[in-house]
Amino acid sequence: MFGKLTWQAIPFDQPIPLAAGALVVFVIAAILIWVAAKGYIPYLWREWITSVDHKRIGIMYCLLAAVMLLRGFIDALMMRSQQALAFHAPGYLPPEHYDQIFSAHGTIMIFFMAMPFVIGLMNFAMPLQLGVRDVAFPTLNSVSFWLTAAGALLVNISLVVGEFARTGWLPYPPLSELTYSPGVGVDYYLWAIQISGIGTLMTGINMVTTVLKIRAPGMSYMRMPIFCWTTLASNLLIVAAFPILTATLAMLLLDRYVGFHFFSNEAAGNAMMFQNLIWAWGHPEVYILVLPAFGIFSEVVATFSGKPLFDRRSMIIATLGICILSLCVWLHHFFTMGAGGDVNAVFGIASMIIAVPTGVKIYNWLFTMYGGRVRFSSAMLWAIGFMVTFVIGGMTGVLLASPPADFLLHNSLFLVAHFHNVIIGGVVFGVFAGYTYWFPKAFGFVLDERLGKAAFWCWLVGFYVAFVPLYVVGLEGMTRRMQHYDRPEWYPWLLVAGVGVLIILCGIALQIAQLWVSIRTRAQRRDLTGDPWDGRSLEWSTTSPPPEFNFAVLPNVTNDEPYWSIKQQARARGELVTPEPEYAPIQVPRNSATGFVTAFFAVLTGFSLIWQIWWLVILGLVGAYATFVAFAWRDVHETEIPAAEVARIDRANRAARAAALREEAVQ
Amino acid sequence: MSAPALRLAHDPVFDPAGIAPPEVTGHGAGGPAPKRIIVGYGFWIFLLSDVIMFSAFFAAYAVLFKNTAGGPSAHELFDLRNTATETACLLLSTFTCGMASLAVGHRNQKWTQLALLVTGLLGLVFIVLEIREFTGFVSRGAGPTRSAFLSSFFTLVGCHGIHVSAALLWLGTMMAQFYAKGFRQDIRHRFLCFSLFWHALDIIWVAIFNLVYLVGVLPPELLP
Numbered sequence: 001m002f003g004k005l006t007w008q009a010i011p012f013d014q015p016i017p018l019a020a021g022a023l024v025v026f027v028i029a030a031i032l033i034w035v036a037a038k039g040y041i042p043y044l045w046r047e048w049i050t051s052v053d054h055k056r057i058g059i060m061y062c063l064l065a066a067v068m069l070l071r072g073f074i075d076a077l078m079m080r081s082q083q084a085l086a087f088h089a090p091g092y093l094p095p096e097h098y099d100q101i102f103s104a105h106g107t108i109m110i111f112f113m114a115m116p117f118v119i120g121l122m123n124f125a126m127p128l129q130l131g132v133r134d135v136a137f138p139t140l141n142s143v144s145f146w147l148t149a150a151g152a153l154l155v156n157i158s159l160v161v162g163e164f165a166r167t168g169w170l171p172y173p174p175l176s177e178l179t180y181s182p183g184v185g186v187d188y189y190l191w192a193i194q195i196s197g198i199g200t201l202m203t204g205i206n207m208v209t210t211v212l213k214i215r216a217p218g219m220s221y222m223r224m225p226i227f228c229w230t231t232l233a234s235n236l237l238i239v240a241a242f243p244i245l246t247a248t249l250a251m252l253l254l255d256r257y258v259g260f261h262f263f264s265n266e267a268a269g270n271a272m273m274f275q276n277l278i279w280a281w282g283h284p285e286v287y288i289l290v291l292p293a294f295g296i297f298s299e300v301v302a303t304f305s306g307k308p309l310f311d312r313r314s315m316i317i318a319t320l321g322i323c324i325l326s327l328c329v330w331l332h333h334f335f336t337m338g339a340g341g342d343v344n345a346v347f348g349i350a351s352m353i354i355a356v357p358t359g360v361k362i363y364n365w366l367f368t369m370y371g372g373r374v375r376f377s378s379a380m381l382w383a384i385g386f387m388v389t390f391v392i393g394g395m396t397g398v399l400l401a402s403p404p405a406d407f408l409l410h411n412s413l414f415l416v417a418h419f420h421n422v423i424i425g426g427v428v429f430g431v432f433a434g435y436t437y438w439f440p441k442a443f444g445f446v447l448d449e450r451l452g453k454a455a456f457w458c459w460l461v462g463f464y465v466a467f468v469p470l471y472v473v474g475l476e477g478m479t480r481r482m483q484h485y486d487r488p489e490w491y492p493w494l495l496v497a498g499v500g501v502l503i504i505l506c507g508i509a510l511q512i513a514q515l516w517v518s519i520r521t522r523a524q525r526r527d528l529t530g531d532p533w534d535g536r537s538l539e540w541s542t543t544s545p546p547p548e549f550n551f552a553v554l555p556n557v558t559n560d561e562p563y564w565s566i567k568q569q570a571r572a573r574g575e576l577v578t579p580e581p582e583y584a585p586i587q588v589p590r591n592s593a594t595g596f597v598t599a600f601f602a603v604l605t606g607f608s609l610i611w612q613i614w615w616l617v618i619l620g621l622v623g624a625y626a627t628f629v630a631f632a633w634r635d636v637h638e639t640e641i642p643a644a645e646v647a648r649i650d651r652a653n654r655a656a657r658a659a660a661l662r663e664e665a666v667q
Numbered sequence: 668m669s670a671p672a673l674r675l676a677h678d679p680v681f682d683p684a685g686i687a688p689p690e691v692t693g694h695g696a697g698g699p700a701p702k703r704i705i706v707g708y709g710f711w712i713f714l715l716s717d718v719i720m721f722s723a724f725f726a727a728y729a730v731l732f733k734n735t736a737g738g739p740s741a742h743e744l745f746d747l748r749n750t751a752t753e754t755a756c757l758l759l760s761t762f763t764c765g766m767a768s769l770a771v772g773h774r775n776q777k778w779t780q781l782a783l784l785v786t787g788l789l790g791l792v793f794i795v796l797e798i799r800e801f802t803g804f805v806s807r808g809a810g811p812t813r814s815a816f817l818s819s820f821f822t823l824v825g826c827h828g829i830h831v832s833a834a835l836l837w838l839g840t841m842m843a844q845f846y847a848k849g850f851r852q853d854i855r856h857r858f859l860c861f862s863l864f865w866h867a868l869d870i871i872w873v874a875i876f877n878l879v880y881l882v883g884v885l886p887p888e889l890l891p
Contacts, residue, residue, distance in 0.1 A: 132699055136705050136708075136709055137705075137709060201716060204712075204716070205709055205712045205713050205716065206709070208712050209705060209708050209709040209712060212708070213699070213700040213704060213705050213708050214699040214700065214705065215698070215699065216698065216699075217696070217697065217698035218696050218698075219696065220696040223696075239712055239715060239716045239719075240716075240719060242716070243716045243717065243719040243720035243723065244719060244720070244723045246720055247720045247721075247723035247724055247727075248723060250822075251727060251822065254811075254818065254822060255818075258811070258812070259812040260811050260812060260818035260821075260822070261736075261812065261814060261815040261818045262727060262731070262815060262818055262819065262822075264815075266736075267734075267736040267738075267812070267813065267814045267815055267818075268731070268734030268735065268736035268814055268815040268816070269731075269734070269815045269818075270730060270731060270734065270815065273727060273730050273731075277723060277726070277727070280723075554698065554699075557696075625836070629840055632840065632844065632857070633844070633847075633848075635848075637853065
């Protein structure tokens with residue numbers, strides 16, 4: 001009846017996962033009861049869960065990412081404390097549990113923290129920057145989000161029901177084959193990633209179509225903000241790379257479920273093919289993450305330097321150069337495969353070449369700051385911290401791109417330090433900069449700067465204290481994923497790394513405090529004009545938070561920085577230069593529960609596939625199909641916002657902006 | 668190609684006031700594209716991603732082609748007569764799918780339903796032939812678990828078969844929608860996507876026919 005699922009799946013004999021799981025279940029139940037008691041459920045259903053508004057979906061993506069950041073960070077704390085304790089000792093985590101923790105840490109941080117965070121920010125900001133009302137396929141956007149959330153839920157269910165993979169964040173065969181991983185851990189991994197991967201692929205399709213086909217009149221390609229360009233490049237990579245992931249994991253699933261021999265040791269399977277295929281996705285993936293972060297830094301650096309970005313054209317060319325090069329370097333993840341000197345040389349040189357367009361970008365940002373009036377707000381601090389940290393991470397990457405060096409450093413903690421250096425220094429700092437920068441646009445009030453800066457310094461210092469020691473022990477020969485060790489020269493460095501992760505913990509605590517304090521004091525932090533940072537691109541030309549329809553009339557773009565140029569004219573004259581437009585009713589897409597219901601059936605299907613409850617699989621698939629047919633059958637796709645409502649919102653914003661202009665003129 | 672000709676419909680969602688200039692420069696400065704273009708364009712991107720997924724299966728097949736583990740090879744298994752019939756069914760169905768597009772263009776319910784029905788029946792025959800081929804292989808001890816080569820063969824060809832089956836489900840839904848809702852704009856957009864999907868599956872089949880079956884029946888000494 002219930003396949004492999006029995007009461008033994010619940011880890012009653014293991015206190016740590018059981019207590020953690022019980023705590024999570026308790027917290028979720030408490031939140032749900034609180035929400036229900038306060039009567040918020042209809043509001044949440046109407047305004048958020050069924051919303052197809054790109055801004056709401058973007059915010060929900062970021063919220064999911066923030067929660068998953070906490071989960072993944074707890075894993076990091078456990079790993080660092082285990083290694084700080086496990087010198088000549090077993091530590092407190094048994095090997096099978098430690099293996100699950102590092103696997104879950106990588107999986108969660110990449111797929112359910114970094115990906116949702118960048119996708120959330122792209123979702124929120126990109127249509128606003130393009131000066132349009134929504135993405136190409138609003139309901140599909142909602143389906144994408146909920147499928148990502150479904151994958152995240154499955155990974156977290158594995159904490160309480162069954163186990164997670166013990167294979168690392170990429171399940172290399174033959175270890176991940178049924179022979180060596182007979183439990184459900186790898187299956188949890190595979191189905192969670194397959195389900196959220198479909199969501200990500202649909203996001204890619206949606207955003208590529210949006211950037212290429214839906215822009216404000218006059219916004220030619222070369223006039224698009226850099227963040228839109230990096231969004232385009234990143235989503236092109238999603239479209240090019242995620243299908244390979246789906247195919248590769250499907251092959252592993254076939255091996256595990258029905259005894260195929262793609263990657264097995266028997267019947268002439270080829271395990272190295274898995275590594276080639278998975279990294280043909282995996283290397284573009286890191287650029288899927290970091291290119292949007294580059295875009296965020298471009299916006300932030302230009303805004304807080306009070307200057308247009310230095311040489312946009314070279315920035316765009318560098319972005320697309322990285323986009324293409326990233327597809328040609330996957331083999332550098334396994335130089336030790338033994339492909340031979342020629343092949344390794346080609347991929348080594350290709351990997352080093354990526355440093356060139358990346359270097360171009362660094363100089364673009366530096367020259368933007370040069371001669372500008374730089375305001376060191378917290379968003380700008382993240383950007384500057386990024387520039388320093390990312391350059392160091394990039395240089396260790398160039399070092400690893402040299403095959404002879406890589407043979408020595410392969411799978412060492414030097415590698416772990418390198419990719420944390422670029423992912424924390426690049427992606428995480430980037431999404432935090434974006435979060436600080438666009439928060440007032442999303443919610444209408446500014447985050448507390450003092451706590452934000454304190455959080456930045458904790459993160460920056462904590463990062464170096466945590467990861468420089470890992471470079472050192474990596475050079476001393478310590479391999480990654482060690483549950484215990486007996487080399488005395490590593491011990492002090494791992495203690496230092498443990499202190500570093502505690503400093504990062506302070507940074508996260510300060511960020512939570514920042515959010516809490518800012519919400520409590522939001523009345524004094526209101527952003528009335530919609531332009532709190534003296535911004536340059538179109539998202540700052542509408543109210544904060546923007547109305548459902550984003551713009552009362554679509555802006556007409558006549559140069560690279562349409563909003564900045566109009567703002568400068570208004571400043572010169574001390575009043576608004578654009579006359580009040582003629583307001584017309586606006587059609588917006590109707591809410592739809594399709595995404596939520598599809599995700600419900602996806603979780604059902606995924607869970608029953610993991611535990612091999614076949615009748616429930618069929619039920620889930622039929623339910624998902626029925627949901628799509630029900631959606632396809634509906635007759636009304638849009639609702640109308642009356643012209644009077646549009647006028648009311650826009651007039652209020654125009655009044656606030658006019659008042660701000662007069663105040664500025666008085667000063 | 669002159670882009671302005673593509674701007675068929677005035678679009679109420681993205682261009683309510685009609686402020687997009689009528690001339691489209693080709694540099695993307697003409698404002699949001701009409702709905703039909705957006706839907707078709709998005710679906711093309713999806714098809715590209717689907718082709719990339721197939722390319723991974725093709726790559727796996729190429730890598731594992733000789734990994735027969737002492738089991739039967741392609742040369743010993745494949746029967747081109749069966750494949751030829753399958754190919755004929757799919758190519759004919761592409762023709763009838765094109766006829767359905769014409770009928771939709773003329774808003775002719777009877778011919779639309781008829782052409783879609785014939786398309787679906789041809790697709791069904793294809794699936795039945797494929798299942799027969801697969802069960803034949805399995806009964807001769809050449810199932811997907813026999814060797815890495817056969818795993819990759821069954822996955823590549825089977826993945827195409829699953830796509831055709833899903834398309835048949837879509838086709839049935841499409842016929843029901845035309846019947847129940849008529850030739851409404853959003854349903855015509857959906858049909859545009861369906862026909863693109865159906866033709867794309869044909870293109871993938873042409874690749875399978877050439878790279879799997881035609882190469883497979885070559886005598887082993889002719890292969891590199």
